[in-house]
Amino acid sequence: MPLSDIWFILIAVLFIGFIFLEGFDFGVGMSTKFLARNDLEKRVVMNTIGPVWDANEVWLITAGGAMFAAFPHWYATAFSGFYLPFVVLLLAFIIRGVAFEFRNKVDSKAWVKTWDWAVFIGSILPPFLFGVFFTSLIRGLPIDGDMNMYASFTDFINVYTVIGGVTFVLLSYLHGLLFIGLKTVDDLRERANAAARKVYALTGVFLVLFIIFTYLDTDAFTDHGAILIPMYGLVVVLYGLLFFFLKTKREGLSFTMTGLVLIIVMASFFIALFPNVMISSMDPAFNMSIADAASGDYSLKIMTIVAFTMVPIVLAYTIWSYYVFRKRLTGDKEHLEY
């Protein structure tokens, strides 16, 4: 396998890790509005991801850095092409990141309310924008022969990409609710699980719509149907199983199901793209292939060595950090950091 393919897979893995981990961070952020009833509950909800959200975001930073290093053309075309959506994405990440830290630093209702909104907006916009990003990536974007992308509003925002965005928002929300169910006790835990049961149907509808529109609006099934059909089939099965796990209150298994659905959906984008990294809607000849976009072999070799040494270490201490904070939060007021 050429090194550039390995890096394509590695970047997929980084985005998969990102959506699995930040997925529940986003969902937890949304839950501060929809689930938490008072200030204490909001704080408990935020504290469930307190020790980990920052590191979870690094998966995205690393994915971006890896794109830059391994596929400079992909990075350059996509990041300049998605200029305005990315400005919005960055603003969302900025306000969310500082909100956790700032929120409890001033004893004023208006202050706290402002940062609550920042957490909410900063948690709902990114999954939507990532949904839009990945769906429009496989749908095709106006990329010219010089690898420059000149997208108009409807290239970003159309029925398919909005479905993709909403699907990511709902899946993240569900994933986050189930995470809260795992990390809290008593009433909050009950309500998180109840809210998950409530949002289950709507999320399912969007998930199905997403699969249908992927079929209608992209070439993914024509090119990769043999892999995508079983994958999406598995998504439907897992999502069906989730129904029973929610009903029987199997919290760990429920959370695993939403996690797996997110993972498979994210993986499906990369399978749909392969062997391209970007698809041109102007002319298939302008599609950017993995080989076209990649760095030289020497550079990829060096980075492969670093990645294969470091990723296991990173995974080890990441798992350890979740182990350290494995206990549920009671909501004892004195003991919340955020």
Place this chain on the structure above:
Amino acid sequence: MLEEVLLARIQFASTTLFHFIFVPLSIGLALIIAIMQTMYVVKKDEIYLKMTKFWSVFFLINFAIGVVTGIIQEFQFGMNWSAYSRFVGDIFGAPLAVEALLAFFLESTFIGIWIFGWNKLPKKLHLACIWLVSIGTVMSAFWILAANSFMQNPTGYVLQNGRAEMNDVVALLMNEKLWVAFPHTIFGSFATGSFFVVGVSAWYLIKKRKVDFFKKSLTISLVVGMLSGLGIAFTGHAQAQYLMHAQPMKMAAAEALWEDSGDPAAWTLFAKIDVENRETTKRLDIPYMLSYLTYSEFKGKVQGMNALEQQMIEKHGEGEYLPPVKTTFWSFRIMVVTGGTLLGLGALGLFLMFRKKIMESVWFLRLLIVGIFLPFIGNSFGWIMSEMGRQPWVVNGLMKTADGISPNVSAGQILFSLISFSTIYTILGIIMVVLFVKFIQRGPEEQPEEDVSATDPFETGGAGHAIK
């Protein structure tokens, strides 16, 4: 095209300079807090625990802003500078990816564990976490400077496929620029953290509040600050020597030297620079000094911009090759003055401390409060000198800044992002100052640690627990 280049440059400069307010303070405070917590674990004296917790309030607020402003940095190469990204991604992107893998994961994971793990982990393991954060911040600086050093002094590459591709990772990492810039930046960062603690402690000592607590803080930070000041001076000297042979145009601009200097060369303290007529008048010179700075001996001459420009025209063809001379010249001086002042403050402070006269020297304590701002000024102007002095190149000798921008991004889009980012950065800046003032005035907490149960597994401790 001109408009886009200008706007993209303003955006890069403003977001980067803003980001670099927080980065050095984080690097410096992480070290000082790690030292304080080590003293707590070793000496088992509660006061060091209180110190760790008090100073970590500022560290964490600052760290949060540093993290979020850092995300933009990674995105904007691709967003505003796509032609540059295509050209250098192979060799410039690699250190950024390694930085994320090696440093970002480390610092962000362990800072989470450290903040929330006060009573969950054994003391020594918890202490190890803050050291890992500190190491992470320093490693992060190394890799980002590895990338920046390539822009200043490209090494380890070959030009093929229309871009600079890596062909020698050892040459990339052994780049001379990296090994003068990295220690210089790190010492500058340690000084930033130190003089923040020094200045705040001085304020308390003037007010005679919590004298024991802040005297101890002052001692630790003065020692670190003084050592950092020495480090800054030595590595600054190494930078000048490096510049002389690797980026002579930057050095000549930093000296506003049009014609070749005499031998030995004098260092100009002040001068009136006339860029249009290419002359520098009313120089106030320190004889021999430039020769010493660049060659470590009191002889040797330095080439001027006129001759260097001619060489560049011969090599790269007709064009503009002068960096903004006045900016480079004055930035260099501001940086040198702040660095020298810090060293002086550190030395005098330790002397007064040693003679046990620091408490009476209110005038000096007042100076130390002003000293908080000096490292920030020095850091910023150091970078302005370094990056402006590299112009018109984005990668020295390989690619001009104007050729690096995204052809598909309009001036309007850049203006929109520039306004958005500046607005939110201004708000963040104001909030940071307000919060810092608030927590400085509030001071270390009065109540003993016992009322935060040490046995409760859900206790998250840390700095913020009793704030609201």
